[in-house]
Amino acid sequence: xxxxxxxxxxxxxxxxxxxxxxVDGASFRPGDVWRSRKGLTVExxxxxxxxxxxxxxxxxxxxxxxxxxxxDFATLTGAARIALGPELPPVYGGDEQLVxxxxxxAGAVADPLWPMPLWDGYEDELSSRIADLxxxxxxxxxxxxxxxxxxxxxxxxxxxxxxxxVYGWNPRERPGRPxxxxxxGVRAVTAWLCQKYG
Numbered sequence: 001x002x003x004x005x006x007x008x009x010x011x012x013x014x015x016x017x018x019x020x021x022x023v024d025g026a027s028f029r030p031g032d033v034w035r036s037r038k039g040l041t042v043e044x045x046x047x048x049x050x051x052x053x054x055x056x057x058x059x060x061x062x063x064x065x066x067x068x069x070x071x072d073f074a075t076l077t078g079a080a081r082i083a084l085g086p087e088l089p090p091v092y093g094g095d096e097q098l099v100x101x102x103x104x105x106a107g108a109v110a111d112p113l114w115p116m117p118l119w120d121g122y123e124d125e126l127s128s129r130i131a132d133l134x135x136x137x138x139x140x141x142x143x144x145x146x147x148x149x150x151x152x153x154x155x156x157x158x159x160x161x162x163x164x165x166v167y168g169w170n171p172r173e174r175p176g177r178p179x180x181x182x183x184x185g186v187r188a189v190t191a192w193l194c195q196k197y198g
Contacts, residue, residue: 077141094158
């Protein structure tokens with residue numbers, strides 16, 4: 001909406017991969033294998049990590065259009081909140097310069113983001129004996145990083161992808177930031193796209 005109001009000259013496609021965590025006879029169980037839109041099979045290591053499955057399909061669907069840039073905002077992991085707190089969402093991307101440009105603009109509009117690594121050393125955490133990969137490593141260590149690595153598998157060109165692992169909530173009031181729902185990263189990305197394409 002902000003980009004439309006600001007009349008930023010870009011061709012924008014918005015996908016909303018939403019999921020609800022409900023118990024049902026058809027719900028995932030640990031050890032189930034899910035086949036993604038991309039064709040990769042995923043062992044369900046944690047039934048609470050179902051959001052990344054629908055997001056993976058959305059990222060692959062977005063990649064099919066060969067866009068110049070894919071940006072996803074996801075309330076994906078508690079690990080991000082534990083690592084950086086509720087006010088500083090991490091941002092990942094396959095191009096360090098792209099991430100650095102966004103982070104610099106984020107600071108300029110008081111909507112801070114913190115660059116995090118897509119650390120290839122943790123790739124083996126996603127391994128599975130029965131599928132191409134596991135949706136959630138058993139160790140739980142580096143949870144935000146391993147979730148980002150999981151998502152990267154579904155993006156055609158990771159150098160043109162940015163992933164924001166947002167909390168989306170202010171637990172306390174601060175100047176200009178009332179307690180409650182918070183659009184973490186939205187001002188930062190909007191300002192950056194206005195500068196980049198405006």
